[in-house]
Amino acid sequence: MEIRYKPEELTRLPRSVRYEPGKVIMIDQTLLPSEFKEIELRTVDEVAEAIITMKIRGAPAIGAAAAFGLALFVDTSKAKTKEEFMEGFEKAYEGLKNTRPTAVNLFWALNRVKNLVEEHMEDPLDEIKGLIVSEAQKIADEDVEANLRMGHYGAEVLPDGNVLTHCNAGSLATVQLGTVGAVLRVMHRDGTLKLLWVDETRPVLQGARLSAWEYHYDGISLKLITDNMAGFVMQQGKVDAIIVGADRIVANGDFANKIGTYTLAVLAKEHGIPFFTVAPLSTIDMNLKSGREIPIEERKPEEVLTCGGCKIAPDVDVYNPAFDVTPHKYLTGIITDKGVVWPPFERNLKRLFKKE
Template sequence: METRYRPEELTRLPRSVAYEKGRVVMIDQTLLPAEFRTIELRTVDEVASAIVTMKVRGAPAIGAAAAFGLALYADTAKAKDRDGFMEGFYSAYEKLKNTRPTAVNLFWALNRIRKLVEENLESPLEEIRRLVVEEAHRIADEDVEANLRIGHYGAGALPEGNLLTHCNAGSLATVQLGTVGAVLRVMHRDGTLKLLWVDETRPVLQGARLSAWEYSYDGIPLKLISDDAAGFVMAQGKVDGIIVGADRIVANGDFANKIGTYSLAVLAKEHGIPFFTAAPLSTIDMELKSGKEIPIEERPGEEVLTCGGCKIAPDVDVYNPAFDVTPHKYLTGIITDRGVVYPPFERNLKKLFREGE
């Protein structure tokens, strides 16, 4: 599609993750909003640790970070022959693959580079190294372009007025702009977004720490609310539409997103509020038939027992799923980089992929 704005017209933020020869550079999201700092990672182990500890987070950003982890290996591996290089490559691939189980972009990016390498095994070793680095950069660039298209498609689908979002699917969750973030930024630029309600998003507070920070940084008018205030705000008629991101969308339209999304979807249905998710095609997993098949990451209980490093509960057992699954019956539409998909999702998602072949 033809886009009206360039990325630099929509955000003042730099890319959340990038690669410079011999180092992966990323914004350390665990320090926000108190401190804005970029960190430099020089080993695959450091990149894997950054993904696990959520220094980088958000499905598209995780995918790009993993791709750059393989680029880092390709650039710095000391192997002199193809066999030694490939042994180290598969080891790096496995380390990065085993970081977080739910976000499908991670596996999509890693498998894309693995396929490229395996298709070029007869090429000189230096050529293979170059191809890995170029493909990682291409994955990151494509993410920014996809987000820009999502922003323009979404701006045409969402109602004018006040929107509500959950967690963070903005610039910090992608390479730049965001999925949800691109939609909000285009609507803000167009003057159709009046106010953004931001859920705090317990237990790690991605809404309060990250979304509120980055959207206010770009001048978007917002109000931060506790998660349990969302239903009351809807009941007061102060929400015209809801838009959230996705970590995995499956063939029937069910999708996994940050814990608390399902509750919002049920509330939106009760109040007659349009409910959208936004994600690139790389987040759609057509191999899984329903949301029941999506693996759900369970994170350490310490995230629930503490807040900002302070103990807020006694040492009791904790159940801390990082994501929940929203059934497709609650969805108004899926905003992708190839257009907006409406029900019936199973048929129309298949059609979307066929059209792209």
């Protein structure tokens, strides 16, 4: 697979999250599409709160933001000894780890930094601090590189024509380009993407607020639809492929993604439409055997009872799972930064990690 484009040739958007000494800078996604604003966070608690309140969202972006949170701890720590520093580091790690339960990249990124620190516990404190900051930056840079590879791998296997996507797995959900977003952007640049169908993605409308905004910003031809229109659009023969992101993929190929993904997978099977998920290796959790083991976050009922700050329902009981789990039998393939994984997924995912 040949890398034909650089990130700046595929998007005009800046990185969704980045680190500068003393601050983490991120796009506040809760304000889009009404306002594009970058916010500066100067404490670990502010980074944790931004993850919880979905100022930043998307599994890879959350992972990078959490790692930058640990880098920010280095800048703000007043510890005078290694013992004091490690006590504060552990507290920062735990606070960031407990922000959201489903996105495996969060734990992957935090554990990657923590494991590195533990490997260098005999080093001078200043060197340990430098390792934390540089590792967090590596995580972000590697995410962009991984997205670029996924974009090219995906563009090779998706058919030309009209593609439907759900939620936001674009540049805003990663450090830059996106997982799904990279594939769509490469296809757009190649001229193989004719039209992008964007599900609005209730209840938080990440498709309408974020995907439609960022793909329109980059000049991709799209049509926005409500979630309950997707089946009819497929029935009309207007969808040639479906591509979605993933917050966690497990050993047998089952995966968790934004609520509504499972419905699309079943409809795609009924209509004979290729259905792909795309995610980096850091999203694949080989410790879980099936999707039944994935913890599913439940969010506040206000997300369902309101829309855009307006009350749309009476005060009734609400069930608001943020994600659903799609069984692997509905998947055509899994696009990763190391190539495309085809069925049987349990065997071929193991092979993928053996190559590592």
